[in-house]
Amino acid sequence: MIKWPFKKKTTVEMPATTVVRLTETDSTNSYLRQHAPQTEEWMTVVTAEYQTAGRGQGTHTWESKPGENLLFSVLTHPVMVPVRSQFLLSEAGALALKEVLDTYTDGITLKWPNDIYWNDRKLSGTLIETSIGSGHIKNCIFGIGLNVNQRTFENDAPNPVSLAQILGHDIDRELLFKQIVAVFEKYYRMLESGQYNVISTLYHEALYRRKGFHPYEDSDGRFEAAIVEVGDDGLLVLRDKDGKFREYEFREVKFIL
Numbered sequence: 724m725i726k727w728p729f730k731k732k733t734t735v736e737m738p739a740t741t742v743v744r745l746t747e748t749d750s751t752n753s754y755l756r757q758h759a760p761q762t763e764e765w766m767t768v769v770t771a772e773y774q775t776a777g778r779g780q781g782t783h784t785w786e787s788k789p790g791e792n793l794l795f796s797v798l799t800h801p802v803m804v805p806v807r808s809q810f811l812l813s814e815a816g817a818l819a820l821k822e823v824l825d826t827y828t829d830g831i832t833l834k835w836p837n838d839i840y841w842n843d844r845k846l847s848g849t850l851i852e853t854s855i856g857s858g859h860i861k862n863c864i865f866g867i868g869l870n871v872n873q874r875t876f877e878n879d880a881p882n883p884v885s886l887a888q889i890l891g892h893d894i895d896r897e898l899l900f901k902q903i904v905a906v907f908e909k910y911y912r913m914l915e916s917g918q919y920n921v922i923s924t925l926y927h928e929a930l931y932r933r934k935g936f937h938p939y940e941d942s943d944g945r946f947e948a949a950i951v952e953v954g955d956d957g958l959l960v961l962r963d964k965d966g967k968f969r970e971y972e973f974r975e976v977k978f979i980l
């Protein structure tokens with residue numbers, strides 16, 4: 724006997740993340756840059772125990788002792804994000820990191836544009852490289868250096884800090900990595916579903932120096948100012964004590980700590 728209606732089982736296939744694990748590479752960002760043209764994956768993550776030429780912002784290098792921290796890069800193809808709003812990618816990635824780090828410690832904020840701070844010290848740095856084609860963001864490589872179990876820093880980083888220094892014990896790096904990848908997927912899906920206002924609001928709420936006047940320095944010298952906003956284009960808008968608005972691109976203004 725045929726019964727009607729049949730119970731129809733529908734399964735929604737969620738795109739999966741591909742994880743590539745390397746013992747050593749020059750830079751996980753550079754590795755993905757070389758491999759990006761060949762991959763059509765939704766999200767690819769490359770993680771390394773050690774980088775021989777870890778890159779920071781601009782000409783800076785990134786210090787990380789072998790096997791002590793997290794060094795990884797996330798490749799996505801965010802064609803849905805308008806090129807003029809690509810700073811949303813920075814915001815989403817930084818928020819993902821904060822969401823996980825908040826479960827480990829208090830005091831996590833996002834220093835514009837996308838450093839992760841614990842109080843006044845730098846816990847994580849991000850190097851974002853995008854490539855644009857036919858008016859779309861074709862590839863976004865979001866590289867993260869997160870200080871996890873390293874307890875001494877030997878290069879000239881001014882204010883590094885690690886989770887182990889904050890918490891007083893070593894952290895399970897594999898668990899932390901899996902937590903971060905899962906939350907990255909969540910924020911990327913938010914971008915895919917166009918939740919730009921949510922991301923931008925959360926980013927502003929999480930900003931380092933969100934409230935009050937603090938010292939900054941630009942090419943004209945030092946001044947005190949409050950953060951007004953960060954635009955979707957990534958520009959930082961400050962208001963100084965004379966009420967004058969000052970707008971900056973990355974590297975045009977220095978936070979005096």
Ligand SMILES: Nc1ncnc2c1ncn2[C@@H]1O[C@H](COP(=O)(O)OP(=O)(O)OP(=O)(O)O)[C@@H](O)[C@H]1O
Pocket residue numbers: 779780783784785786787838845846847848868870879880881882883884974976977978
């Ligand atoms: N493991 C690390 N932890 C923290 N900072 C590091 C680490 N390795 C290297 N650094 C470097 O320390 C330097 C200072 O970083 P930061 O972004 O805080 O500078 P800044 O205060 O923004 O100054 P500037 O505006 O001149 O870049 C950078 O070159 C950064 O890449």
Ligand SMILES: O=C(O)CCCC[C@@H]1SC[C@@H]2NC(=O)N[C@@H]21
Pocket residue numbers: 749750751752753774776777778779780783784785794795796838847848849850866867868869
């Ligand atoms: O200067 C900064 O704050 C950015 C640091 C970014 C470091 C990470 S480590 C993983 C990825 N690979 C790199 O070469 N750089 C980024």
